[in-house]
Amino acid sequence: xxxxxxxxxxxxxxxxxxxxxxxxxxxxxxxxxxxxxxxxxxxxxxxxxxxxxxxxxxxxxxxxxxxxxxxxxxxxxxxxxxxxxxxxxxxxxxxxxxxxxxxxxxxxxxxxxxxxxxxxxxxxxxxxxxxxxxxxxxxxxxxxxxxxxxxxxxxxxxxxxxxxxxxxxxxxxxxxxxxxxxxxxxxxxxxxxxxxxxxxxxxxxxxxxxxxxxxxxxxxxxxxxxxxxxxxxxxxxxxxxxxxxxxxxxxxxxxxxxxxxxxxxxxxxxxxxxxxxxxxxxxxxxxxxxxxxxxxxxxxxxxxxxxxxxxxxxxxxxxxxxxxxxxxxxxxxxxxxxxx
Amino acid sequence: xxxxxxxxxxxxxxxxxxxxxxxxxxxxxxxxxxxxxxxxxxxxxxxxxxxxxxxxxxxxxxxxxxxxxxxxxxxxxxxxxxxxxxxxxxxxxxxxxxxxxxxxxxxxxxxxxxxxxxxxxxxxxxxxxxxxxxxxxxxxxxxxxxxxxxxxxxxxxxxxxxxxxxxxxxxxxxxxxxxxxxxxxxxxxxxxxxxxxxxxxxxxxxxxxxxxxxxxxxxxxxxxxxxxxxxxxxxxxxxxxxxxxxxxxxxxxxxxxxxxxxxxxxxxxxxxxxxxxxxxxxxxxxxxxxxxxxxxxxxxxxxxxxxxxxxxxxxxxxxxxxxxxxxxxxxxxxxxxxx
Numbered sequence: 001x002x003x004x005x006x007x008x009x010x011x012x013x014x015x016x017x018x019x020x021x022x023x024x025x026x027x028x029x030x031x032x033x034x035x036x037x038x039x040x041x042x043x044x045x046x047x048x049x050x051x052x053x054x055x056x057x058x059x060x061x062x063x064x065x066x067x068x069x070x071x072x073x074x075x076x077x078x079x080x081x082x083x084x085x086x087x088x089x090x091x092x093x094x095x096x097x098x099x100x101x102x103x104x105x106x107x108x109x110x111x112x113x114x115x116x117x118x119x120x121x122x123x124x125x126x127x128x129x130x131x132x133x134x135x136x137x138x139x140x141x142x143x144x145x146x147x148x149x150x151x152x153x154x155x156x157x158x159x160x161x162x163x164x165x166x167x168x169x170x171x172x173x174x175x176x177x178x179x180x181x182x183x184x185x186x187x188x189x190x191x192x193x194x195x196x197x198x199x200x201x202x203x204x205x206x207x208x209x210x211x212x213x214x215x216x217x218x219x220x221x222x223x224x225x226x227x228x229x230x231x232x233x234x235x236x237x238x239x240x241x242x243x244x245x246x247x248x249x250x251x252x253x254x255x256x257x258x259x260x261x262x263x264x265x266x267x268x269x270x271x272x273x274x275x276x277x278x279x280x281x282x283x284x285x286x287x288x289x290x291x292x293x294x295x296x297x298x299x300x301x302x303x304x305x306x307x308x309x310x311x312x313x314x315x316x317x318x319x320x321x322x323x324x325x326x327x328x329x330x331x332x333x334x335x336x337x338x339x340x
Numbered sequence: 341x342x343x344x345x346x347x348x349x350x351x352x353x354x355x356x357x358x359x360x361x362x363x364x365x366x367x368x369x370x371x372x373x374x375x376x377x378x379x380x381x382x383x384x385x386x387x388x389x390x391x392x393x394x395x396x397x398x399x400x401x402x403x404x405x406x407x408x409x410x411x412x413x414x415x416x417x418x419x420x421x422x423x424x425x426x427x428x429x430x431x432x433x434x435x436x437x438x439x440x441x442x443x444x445x446x447x448x449x450x451x452x453x454x455x456x457x458x459x460x461x462x463x464x465x466x467x468x469x470x471x472x473x474x475x476x477x478x479x480x481x482x483x484x485x486x487x488x489x490x491x492x493x494x495x496x497x498x499x500x501x502x503x504x505x506x507x508x509x510x511x512x513x514x515x516x517x518x519x520x521x522x523x524x525x526x527x528x529x530x531x532x533x534x535x536x537x538x539x540x541x542x543x544x545x546x547x548x549x550x551x552x553x554x555x556x557x558x559x560x561x562x563x564x565x566x567x568x569x570x571x572x573x574x575x576x577x578x579x580x581x582x583x584x585x586x587x588x589x590x591x592x593x594x595x596x597x598x599x600x601x602x603x604x605x606x607x608x609x610x611x612x613x614x615x616x617x618x619x620x621x622x623x624x625x626x627x628x629x630x631x632x633x634x635x636x637x638x639x640x641x642x643x644x645x646x647x648x649x650x651x652x653x654x655x656x657x658x659x660x661x662x663x664x665x666x667x668x669x670x671x672x673x674x675x676x677x678x679x
Contacts, residue, residue, distance in 0.1 A: 037497050037602070066605075164653045204653050209499065209596045210603035214401060218647040221394055222387075235499060235600060242502055242597030246518070263501050270503050340498060 027296040028058045029289060030080035031089040032073055033115075036063040039261060039340025040281045041091060044115065047282035048089060051289040057296075059289070060085065070094040077101035080110075087111035087292030089285060092119055095168070099124045111295045113302065115284045118168065118310060127291065127302040128310035129284045133172035133258070134188075136277035137230075139317045139326060140256035141180020143275045144228050146323030147254060152182065157228040158219040159191075159202045160212060160236050166191050170232060173258050174202075177230045200226055205236035212239025220247060231257045234264025234276060241272045260318060262338040268318050269331035275319035278334055284313045363674045367627065370670050371618050371634040374663075378638060382645030389648050392523030396530075402614075402640035403515075403529040404429075404592045405607055409614035409632035410536045411584035414577050416615050417544075418557045419624025420469065420476035422578075425585050426607035427487035428461045432589030434491050437500040437599030440509035447511040455586035461487060462582020466575035484608065491601050500599035516594025529591040533633070536584055540629045553577060557624030613660060614639060617667045638663065 031048045033041035045061050052059040060083065062076035070093050080088050081104060088105055092098045095117055102112050102124055114125035122128055145152045159177075162170045171191055178185040183196045192202045200223040205211035212231060220226055220243065229244075231237035237257040244250050257264060260278025267273045291302040305312040317326060318334035329337075363370055383390045408425045415422040436454035439445040445453075461483065468479045505512050515529035544550035552573045555563040564570045596603050611632075618635025620627030642659045 037492055039497055042497065164657075201650060203647065206605070208602040208605075209598050209600040210592075213596060217397055217401065218644070221397065221644075221648055222650070235602065238499070238502060238598055239596065245597075246516070263499050266501060267503070272503065 026056055026058050027293060028060065028083065028085045029087045029089065029292045030060045030062065030076070030083075030085050031115075031285060031288075032062045032076045032080070033091045034064050034067050034073075034093050034117075035069070038067070040116075040259070043339035044091070044281040044285040047285035048289050051286040055289060055293045057086075057289055057293050064093050068093050070097050073098060074101055077105060081105050081108055084108075085110060086296040087113065087288075089113050089115050089288040089292070090119075090125070091116045095120045111292055111301070113288045113291060115288055116281065120168075122309055127304070129287050129291075129302075129313050130310050131279035131284075131315050132308065132312045133169050134176040135312075136258045136279065136315045137173035137176025137178075138180035139176075139277050139315065140230070140258065140275050141177035141182075142326045143180075143317060143319060143323050143328070144177075144230075144254055144256050145181045146326055147274065147321065148228070151227075155181075155198050155228045156223055156226045157181065157183075157199050157230065158216065158226045158240075159199060160205050160215045160219075160229065160231045160240060161191060161202055162207050162232050163204045173232060174230070177256070181228075205232060205239065207233050208235045209239035209242070212236035213243045214239075216240035216243035220244075220249075224249075227253050229253060229255045231255060233257060233259045234261055234267065234273065237264070237273050237276075238267060241267075260316075260334060260338055261340040262335065263340070265318055265331055265334040265338045268320065268334065271320075274321065275317055275328070276334075278316050278318050278329075278337060280313055280315075280337070281339055287311065287313060360674055363670075367619050367671075367674065368631055368634070370667070370674075371631060371638060374617075374667075375634055375638050375641065378641050378645070382641065382648075386645045386648040389645055393525060394644065394648070396524040396526055398637065398640040398644045399530045400518075400525070400527050400595070401644070402636045403527065403533045404588055404595050404604070405610045405614060405639075406533045406633055406636035407529075407536055407584060407588040407591055408607055408611040409618075409636050410533070410540055410629070411581035411588070412608075412611040413615045413618075413620050413627070413629060413632040414540065414553070414581050414584075415476065416557075416612075416620055416622060417553055417624060417627065417629075418574060418577050419560070419622075420574075420577075421480065421612065421622070422465065422476065422581055423480040423608050424461065424465060424484040424487055425581070425588075425611055426604050427484050427491065428458055428582060428585040429589045429592060429607065430601060430604055431461065431487045431491050431494070432458045432586045433593050433599050434495045434601060436512055436589065436593065437505070437509075438494055440512055441500050441504050441599070444508070447509045450509070451511070451590055454589055455583065458582040458584075458586025458589065459579055460582070461585070462579040463575070465582070466578030469578065470571035470574050495599070495601040497601060499601065502597040505593070505598065512590070512599075513594045513597070515591040516597065527594065529594050532587060532591050536587065537629060537633050544629050549573070549576070554625050557626070559625070610639070613664060617663050619667060619671055621671060622668075635667075 049059050064072040073093050105112050111126050114128040116130050118128045119125045174191045175185045175188040186193045201219045203215035205215045229240050234257045237255050254274045257273050257276040294300045317328035319328050320331050322328045432454040435457050436450050440447045440450035468474050469476050518525050518527040552568045614636035615632040618631030620631050643656050646656050
């Protein structure tokens with residue numbers, strides 16, 4: 001094993017020396033995403049590649065096979081370190097475990113920026129460019145409350161999350177919604193500790209249509225008077241809508257979601273989803289490449305958005321039924337900005 | 341006194357033995373008993389569980405995985421396994437959706453093309469298993485990845501929305517439509533699942549082909565010596581499984597509403613779970629085709645009951661895990677006494 005490491009190091013050193021000899025060598029950067037399946041990450045990669053061409057940064061792109069595929073990401077980190085890149089943009093599948101490779105990269109003087117998913121601990125990365133998921137949740141919560149008006153006082157709310165492991169994005173959106181809707185979220189790092197009777201229940205969707213339908217059916221069985229449905233993302237929302245349609249309850253139930261993918265925004269336009277919080281994956285990657293280019297030039301490091309522990313890449317509420325006091329854009333505007 | 345003790349002792353042994361002999365003769369009674377006990381348990385513990393509406397909902401929820409389990413059990417009866425069933429199903433649904441909704445092909449032709457793709461994938465699996473003599477586990481592990489890659493390539497990783505299907509190809513959602521029978525709401529997808537099992541029941545129990553399938557699963561060499569053309573029957577099994585996956589694909593569009601490349605990721609494992617809990621032996625050649633249907637319903641009953649009780653989803657996984665282990669343990673126990 002040690003011999004292998006030594007050989008690999010020697011090879012890498014030789015490789016680096018060869019690179020150093022060439023003064024014209026462009027800045028290189030890596031982008032490592034969760035999967036090449038989800039349009040969210042595909043758009044991210046495209047954004048990085050386009051920005052790279054513009055700024056003369058050569059991009060190497062890697063992705064895990066499925067969400068949660070840590071091993072492939074670990075290998076990708078090692079390849080990027082060996083290739084001697086200036087910076088790495090990373091959407092971590094396992095934000096805790098990848099920290100070891102992140103530290104190795106930093107020891108080699110590489111700038112590591114977490115995109116979309118903060119590392120744990122978040123300050124293990126040199127910077128984090130992400131959606132404020134708590135704010136994304138809060139916006140749809142506030143919108144649902146405003147839409148219901150006085151009826152929000154005795155609403156029946158179904159909460160459709162990702163999965164039982166409660167990843168940070170799940171918690172942030174769920175608790176943000178809860179606060180925005182005017183329900184005391186109690187410990188806002190935990191899903192499900194609320195005691196407000198308006199919450200009918202929490203269920204899991206795996207973030208896809210089939211899971212959304214199954215979860216909606218289960219909660220509807222527990223309380224058929226549900227009239228507000230929070231969903232973790234738009235595929236889950238589409239599944240929930242399908243269940244409600246089968247129950248003959250497509251009217252009178254307000255569905256809210258987060259993401260801003262094109263099919264999701266189209267569903268807002270069609271009235272299937274009431275409102276969705278749109279995030280901007282392409283912008284995350286573009287800002288990331290800009291930061292790496294600046295770092296390569298004169299060592300400038302990116303700064304956090306004021307008052308946050310990360311750089312907010314923005315989120316906007318998309319709805320065709322705006323509510324006073326909750327800023328929003330229309331579905332037509334949202335469709336111009338959507339991804340996937 | 342001694343005589344009496346001996347008599348009692350003998351009597352007890354006979355009771356245990358007679359249960360085992362009964363279960364050996366009617367192995368399907370094991371999952372049936374589990375089903376009855378679990379339904380009775382949840383009827384007491386979970387509010388609304390016994391409503392006709394909820395019971396029919398459970399059937400709706402297991403319809404797709406149940407149909408896949410029918411395909412899976414055919415392969416398992418030959419002592420094989422098919423890890424690619426879920427990927428084949430999603431692939432077929434993507435082909436149907438892509439042709440009908442995005443390319444404007446007449447819907448019946450799109451559906452036929454999707455089902456034909458299912459047949460084709462079955463032929464690929466079957467050919468690899470019979471001609472190249474690759475183990476089914478390895479073959480279908482490989483094709484699982486290949487078919488998933490094709491799904492992403494063809495779908496462009498995008499969902500085809502429910503509203504777009506309604507507008508241009510409502511026939512794709514045929515199996516999502518329902519009718520009422522008293523308080524029961526039955527979807528055509530449920531009927532499709534039952535029909536697939538009925539046809540397989542007849543084919544496996546009343547035709548020479550069925551006897552050959554069991555014979556190959558029991559002992560392929562002996563079957564070959566008895567004059568059965570093993571490769572030909574095996575190929576027919578994989579092709580039939582592919583056909584059923586194609587039908588399940590059509591059914592899944594009705595169930596989910598949209599054509600979603602990300603849904604049913606773990607349906608292959610769920611189908612194997614249903615087969616095992618139903619009591620079909622993974623070593624092949626043994627078990628009734630009705631078993632996976634009951635197995636799928638048992639899993640559905642547990643998921644529904646635990647959810648209605650408001651139990652965290654992790655306990656559903658926990659319960660399913662124990663069901664698998666208990667099912668196999670009971671299977672072993674029955675076989676030990678019988679031998």
